[in-house]
Amino acid sequence: MAEKTRSTDSRRASWTKTIWNIVETPITDLVQGRINPRSSIERRIDAQGFPEPLARALRLRLAVGWRRLFTSHRRRAALVDTLAETLRALAADDAIATTVAARIPTLLKRPWLTSSIVLPSPLDRLVEQVVRRTRLWKSESQDVAAELASHFSEGLAAGESPASLAEAFGDPQQAARLIRRAKLRNRPLRHRMLRRAMQALCLLALAVALFECLLIARFVLARPTITHNYLEDVNAVALRVPKSERAWPLYRSALVKLERPLPNWDPFADHSEDRERNDRKKATAYLVRNEPLLELVRQAAHKPHLGVVYGDPEDAAWRKVFRLKTADPFLGSPPLLINLGLAQVSDLRALALLLAADAIMAREAQDARRLRADVVALIEMAEQLSDHYPFSITDNISFSVFNMALKTTAETLATAPELFARDDLVELAHRVSAYRGGGRLRLRMDGEFAFVHDTFQHAFTDDGDGDGRLTPEGVKVLMDFPFGLLVPFEDLNRPQSDLSVPLAANVAAIVARRKELTDLAEHYFAEIERGRRGPMWEWAPIAVEEELIALTDDPLRRVRYAPLVQLLPAIESLPRIGEFYTQTRDALLTAIALELFHRRSGHWPKNLAELAPDLLPEVPPDRFTGRPLNYRVVNDKPLLYSAGADRDDDGGRPTEDNLSRFGRATMWHIRQLKPQKPLPVDGDWVLYPPVKRD
Amino acid sequence: MKIERELMRGAGPVAVLTLLKNGPMYGYELVSALSECSAGVLAMGQSTLYPLLYNLEAQRYVRPQWREAESGRRRKYYALTAKGEKRLAREVRQWQAVAEAMTTIGVLPRPLPVGG
Numbered sequence: 062m063a064e065k066t067r068s069t070d071s072r073r074a075s076w077t078k079t080i081w082n083i084v085e086t087p088i089t090d091l092v093q094g095r096i097n098p099r100s101s102i103e104r105r106i107d108a109q110g111f112p113e114p115l116a117r118a119l120r121l122r123l124a125v126g127w128r129r130l131f132t133s134h135r136r137r138a139a140l141v142d143t144l145a146e147t148l149r150a151l152a153a154d155d156a157i158a159t160t161v162a163a164r165i166p167t168l169l170k171r172p173w174l175t176s177s178i179v180l181p182s183p184l185d186r187l188v189e190q191v192v193r194r195t196r197l198w199k200s201e202s203q204d205v206a207a208e209l210a211s212h213f214s215e216g217l218a219a220g221e222s223p224a225s226l227a228e229a230f231g232d233p234q235q236a237a238r239l240i241r242r243a244k245l246r247n248r249p250l251r252h253r254m255l256r257r258a259m260q261a262l263c264l265l266a267l268a269v270a271l272f273e274c275l276l277i278a279r280f281v282l283a284r285p286t287i288t289h290n291y292l293e294d295v296n297a298v299a300l301r302v303p304k305s306e307r308a309w310p311l312y313r314s315a316l317v318k319l320e321r322p323l324p325n326w327d328p329f330a331d332h333s334e335d336r337e338r339n340d341r342k343k344a345t346a347y348l349v350r351n352e353p354l355l356e357l358v359r360q361a362a363h364k365p366h367l368g369v370v371y372g373d374p375e376d377a378a379w380r381k382v383f384r385l386k387t388a389d390p391f392l393g394s395p396p397l398l399i400n401l402g403l404a405q406v407s408d409l410r411a412l413a414l415l416l417a418a419d420a421i422m423a424r425e426a427q428d429a430r431r432l433r434a435d436v437v438a439l440i441e442m443a444e445q446l447s448d449h450y451p452f453s454i455t456d457n458i459s460f461s462v463f464n465m466a467l468k469t470t471a472e473t474l475a476t477a478p479e480l481f482a483r484d485d486l487v488e489l490a491h492r493v494s495a496y497r498g499g500g501r502l503r504l505r506m507d508g509e510f511a512f513v514h515d516t517f518q519h520a521f522t523d524d525g526d527g528d529g530r531l532t533p534e535g536v537k538v539l540m541d542f543p544f545g546l547l548v549p550f551e552d553l554n555r556p557q558s559d560l561s562v563p564l565a566a567n568v569a570a571i572v573a574r575r576k577e578l579t580d581l582a583e584h585y586f587a588e589i590e591r592g593r594r595g596p597m598w599e600w601a602p603i604a605v606e607e608e609l610i611a612l613t614d615d616p617l618r619r620v621r622y623a624p625l626v627q628l629l630p631a632i633e634s635l636p637r638i639g640e641f642y643t644q645t646r647d648a649l650l651t652a653i654a655l656e657l658f659h660r661r662s663g664h665w666p667k668n669l670a671e672l673a674p675d676l677l678p679e680v681p682p683d684r685f686t687g688r689p690l691n692y693r694v695v696n697d698k699p700l701l702y703s704a705g706a707d708r709d710d711d712g713g714r715p716t717e718d719n720l721s722r723f724g725r726a727t728m729w730h731i732r733q734l735k736p737q738k739p740l741p742v743d744g745d746w747v748l749y750p751p752v753k754r755d
Numbered sequence: 756m757k758i759e760r761e762l763m764r765g766a767g768p769v770a771v772l773t774l775l776k777n778g779p780m781y782g783y784e785l786v787s788a789l790s791e792c793s794a795g796v797l798a799m800g801q802s803t804l805y806p807l808l809y810n811l812e813a814q815r816y817v818r819p820q821w822r823e824a825e826s827g828r829r830r831k832y833y834a835l836t837a838k839g840e841k842r843l844a845r846e847v848r849q850w851q852a853v854a855e856a857m858t859t860i861g862v863l864p865r866p867l868p869v870g871g
Binding site: 205207208209211212214215216218219229230231232233235236239240242243244246247 | 781782783784786787800801802803805806807808809810812813814821826828829830831
């Protein structure tokens with residue numbers, strides 16, 4: 062037990078000693094509150110009452126000069142106290158004082174502080190001053206200190222005065238600087254290289270920091286200059302229309318009163334699944350309950366113009382029930398056009414779906430009047446949507462609504478043609494062919510320019526020549542984009558946090574300047590317009606399609622051209638959309654003509670040429686090949702089809718999945734979010750009778 | 756006479772190496788020798804000498820060594836290395852060439868012929 066105690070005590074003493082050794086540094090002088098260790102040691106020496114020779118010697122060794130740079134306050138204080146105790150019993154004697162003083166270096170465990178070097182105070186201070194300023198390693202400092210002390214002691218021994226030695230020394234500051242520089246050259250190569258590398262890194266860091274500060278300042282000070290109110294241009298279309306001729310107020314009234322949520326049922330899907338049948342029952346019941354509102358929608362469709370005025374205070378009630386929870390798009394003066402979201406147009410599509418669903422119900426109930434009314438309302442609604450300011454999205458929705466009318470008519474022709482009287486068919490044919498003035502259907506891109514220019518004026522500075530840099534407001538605009546501008550597509554639905562100012566400044570530095578983006582946008586539009594001017598069968602791949610795809614392939618380019626990436630989503634596919642609806646329209650007109658021919662003659666024509674010019678102005682072309690649309694009679698039913706994207710006539714055999722909204726047979730090359738099967742797909746694009754979608 | 760710093764920068768190292776050629780010397784001894792041998796022209800303070808010596812040490816032209824003198828004082832002696840001798844020889848040749856050129860131009864007076 063005793064041995065264990067001794068061992069524990071010994072370990073404790075060893076740890077204590079270690080800790081004291083660590084603590085025993087000049088730094089502890091400050092930590093312990095001794096701001097001026099020198100004066101404290103001096104006071105301690107004075108307080109002990111040493112004989113003057115000893116006190117003087119102790120002051121020189123412990124309280125002044127360069128030696129104290131290398132011994133801690135604690136050690137010196139302990140020495141003073143120990144000497145005081147020991148010498149108290151001794152008589153005051155110069156010899157003893159000198160002997161003791163000479164032993165101090167050894168007692169301090171600093172043998173190189175030789176007793177033979179006793180410098181007068183001015184020289185001692187000079188050595189301390191120079192050595193401190195060199196800021197060298199401890200071993201280097203000690204060497205320099207010893208050498209300088211040695212030099213002065215030689216000088217004193219040679220009979221020179223301290224003053225002359227000090228004068229002859231030169232400028233201590235310069236000396237310290239030169240000594241440091243020279244001693245650094247003496248250090249190992251590895252250290253010198255490391256030092257240079259650290260210096261270079263520090264310089265680089267400083268340069269980067271300075272650059273970042275300038276970048277941030279430049280970014281923070283940037284302000285957009287808004288010069289044009291594009292919203293006024295958009296609203297000018299509707300404001301020209303007398304209020305009595307505007308359809309939107311009636312639509313709005315219906316939307317506000319309609320039960321929410323709207324039925325989740327696609328009237329054009331395959332209804333074989335139980336879930337589908339269940340949804341259909343609910344939809345049927347919904348339509349019955351809301352028939353008066355549907356009638357209001359039909360009345361609205363009869364109006365000659367859509368008449369949506371964005372920012373109309375009378376839309377307040379409708380905005381409350383609007384399904385997308387967006388911020389007020391009319392903040393800012395003038396407001397940002399892209400923030401409108403065109404919710405009114407989106408809701409019209411929802412109403413169109415209700416009409417289409419009602420048309421199917423009417424067909425099944427053999428209610429020809431209601432069926433016809435719904436189809437006509439759909440065509441009229443599609444026309445109204447074309448009356449809107451020419452955004453591609455509104456044109457797209459117009460086409461979509463028009464297509465609902467085409468599909469409904471085509472399905473009825475295929476399954477219950479008797480519901481359409483001859484006059485109904487003739488009227489429908491006229492309405493369908495008159496949609497947007499007939500001819501080739503095209504998505505207008507004029508409105509995209511408005512989006513681009515308006516977004517840029519809200520996001521960039523303006524140097525007066527159409528150029529500028531991205532501003533803090535611009536970063537916010539890009540981050541708040543409805544479709545998530547600076548985030549990956551897969552993060553679209555996640556709320557986006559604001560960028561910090563330094564990060565935003567760097568992002569802004571990467572984003573291309575306004576003029577470059579504007580020029581690029583105009584280039585893309587012009588090239589697409591030029592390359593797609595003719596019909597689809599004359600199309601060839603154009604370079605701009607690959608350029609647009611390349612914008613999103615490289616992460617750096619995606620940030621640099623972020624405004625364009627978001628503002629011009631898949632614009633290379635817009636011309637194809639028009640071709641699709643043109644073909645679909647032509648197919649329905651041909652189907653109507655076939656039906657009329659069949660009713661007149663009792664049989665189907667041998668070829669489509671027999672329909673012209675009485676029932677069809679001319680045989681419509683297959684928009685993939687340019688040849689006449691393909692026609693066959695199968696099982697005593699007419700079959701209309703296009704050769705499809707492979708431009709190969711497969712006799713009307715549909716592709717494996719000729720079921721999607723566009724039909725894979727029609728895909729040219731389309732940019733999708735996920736990888737898809739290689740194109741083109743073998744098979745034909747069956748146009749009539751309609752193929753159900755899965 | 757105070758010599759221009761640029762001239763001292765070239766002459767100082769050569770002078771020190773020349774003195775060391777005769778044997779190791781310590782700092783104070785070098786200061787004194789420089790002053791006495793050059794009649795004060797090449798006198799330099801310690802703030803100049805010691806950096807010079809450290810530079811020569813870094814370039815491996817001199818080798819330092821602490822020794823204890825008879826008086827008991829410790830001194831740091833500097834001795835010329837083989838590399839330092841080569842450097843000295845090279846410098847001497849250059850100085851001779853410069854002196855000859857200066858003499859030819861007329862900056863330095865021609866030495867009087869020796870003998871009869």
